[in-house]
Amino acid sequence: MKINVIYFGMIAEAIGKNVETLQINSIQPNTDDLTTFFIQQYPVLKNKSFKIAVNQQMATNNTVINENDEIALLPPFAGG
Amino acid sequence: MLNEKEKHRYSRHLLLDKVGLQGQEKLKAAKVLVIGAGGLGCPVLLYLTAAGVGTIGIIDFDLVDETNLQRQILFSINDIGKNKALAAKHHLEQQNPYITIKAFAEKLTSKNALELVQQFDVIVDGTDNFSTRYLVNDACVITEKPLVYGSIYKFEGQVSVFNYNNGPSYRCLFPEPPKAGSVPNCSQIGVIGVLPGLIGTQQANETLKIILEIGTVLSGKLLIYDALSGNSTSINIKRSEEQIDKTKAMKPHFASFNYDAFCGIDLINTIDITELKELLKSENIQVVDVREEWEQPRINELNALIAPLDDLDDFVNQIDRNKKVVMVCQRGARSLQAILHLKKEYGFNNLINLEGGLLNWK
Known part of the structure; x- marks a missing residue:
């Protein structure tokens, strides 16, 4: 399955890109699977804190992902 | 009531049908607390002062440093070494003599937060660390005050309004602080000077909309702005009753809650x-x-x-x-x-x- 991903802040910085299209080899993945997938794909994310949004909606519970969904990885930041 | 001089001063507001005399009087009656007179706080304070918000509180324990001047546009070289809240008050009173500025040259803590927040209608978060951000959020949830949130990282900023009309709070977005030391702040990794200006003016805009009851307040949405691409992204956030209830339940022992410990920094x-x-x-x-x-x-x-x-x-x-x-x-x-x-x-x-x-x- 193909998903479109947008990375923000420190996450984009850590993996060196802002957007990409990724192929996931899972029939019906959810946001928990995605977290595992991203950490496998980018081990540098292991100690980073981020939230996942699916189609511009922040995922609170485990959310099912569909083909061509837009996934965003949002880190918290506190600067002011 | 506005006097003739004030009517003249705010004439461009009075011409707007969404503001007018009634709106300007709402601004005059409003009380806004700005937490932190730093990168975000400076533009917020300048615009709220210019707009005629009647009572503005500023809390900041920090002193003006030369490295602040790259983005903290309220201050000049003569302010170096002075307390930020007091220096800000001095400049803002010259900008607009028709309003009241209350400066609190102290640190916001779980001991003074509730009492202070209670005295204002809208709270603006311009702090630079997680422990104060969670403290501000929780104090606003407990006292039921709208919180205008802004946060910056290098070239990127986040804006939202929390605790507004049963909307979500900061904890509904980020229930847990990140691991201590895992997210650096501006003084450690730098920030483009204009970014807090861009984000701070949006916070000022949201504050004015709340007071004037116009437009659509940025509640239930996190706006993310990237200064490098000029792109804005908006993410919807849901209110979590569990997080709100948990925060409200902190009220009886709030003063003894250690936010530094909560964020793992002691x-x-x-x-x-x-x-x-x-x-x-x-x-x-x-x-x-x-x-x-x-x-x-x-x-x-x-x-x-x-x-x-x-x-x-x-x-x-x-x-x-x-x-x-x-x-x-x-x-x-x-x-x-x-x-x-x-x-x-x-x-x-x-x-x-x-x-x-x-x-x-x-």
């Missing part, structure tokens, strides 16, 4: 058996044993509260917050885990770990 006190024996003689302390009931040795003279680690949450109300509490177990590992949990979830700041545990008690 140290854990430890003692050994000899020190524990001395402490038992010299002070009225409480001992909490987090082992299972069957585990040996049992030391009667400790008069310990038995609160096995797995059921610790059920014993929280029996753990004293006002005296030293020594947490014990067999070897000192579970008691340490218990301390981390109690600090993080319940804000305890009086817990001491018995290093090495009770195994070597003689």
Whole structure:
């Protein structure tokens, strides 16, 4: 399955890109699977804190992902 | 009521049908507290002052430093070394003599937050660290005040309005702070000077919309702006009743909640058996044993509260917050885990770990 991903802040910085299209080899993945997938794909994310949004909606519970969904990885930041 | 001079000063507002005389009077009657007079606070303060918000509070304990001048546009070289809240008040009073500026040259803490926040209608968050951000959010949830949130990282900014008309809070977005030290701040990694201006003016705009009751307030949405691409992204956030209820339940012991500990940025006190024996003689302390009931040795003279680690949450109300509490177990590992949990979830700041545990008690 193909998903479109947008990375923000420190996450984009850590993996060196802002957007990409990724192929996931899972029939019906959810946001928990995605977290595992991203950490496998980018081990540098292991100690980073981020939230996942699916189609511009922040995922609170485990959310099912569909083909061509837009996934965003949002880190918290506190600067002011 | 506005006098003739004020009517003239605010004439461009009075011409707008969404503001007008009525709106300008709402602005004059409004009380806004700006937390932090830094990168975000400066543009917020300048625009709220210019717009005629009648009472503006500024709290900041920090002093103006030369490296602040790259983005903290309220200050000049003559302010270096002065308290930011007081220096800001001085400049803003020259900008608009028709409003009241209250400067608080102190640190916002869980001890003064509720009382301070209560005196204002809208709170603007311009702080630069997680522990104060969670403190501000929680104080706003407890006192039911709208919170205009802004945050920046290098070239990127986030804006939202929390606790507005039953909307989500900051904890509905980020329930837990990130690991201590994992997210650096502007002074460590830098920030493009214009970014707090871009984000701060959006915070000022949201504040004015709340007061004037116009437009659509940025509640339930996180706006993310990337200064490098010029792109804005908006993410919807849902209110979590669980997070709101948990925050409201903090009210009775809010003043003793340790936000630095919650964010993992303070140290854990430890003692050994000899020190524990001395402490038992010299002070009225409480001992909490987090082992299972069957585990040996049992030391009667400790008069310990038995609160096995797995059921610790059920014993929280029996753990004293006002005296030293020594947490014990067999070897000192579970008691340490218990301390981390109690600090993080319940804000305890009086817990001491018995290093090495009770195994070597003689």
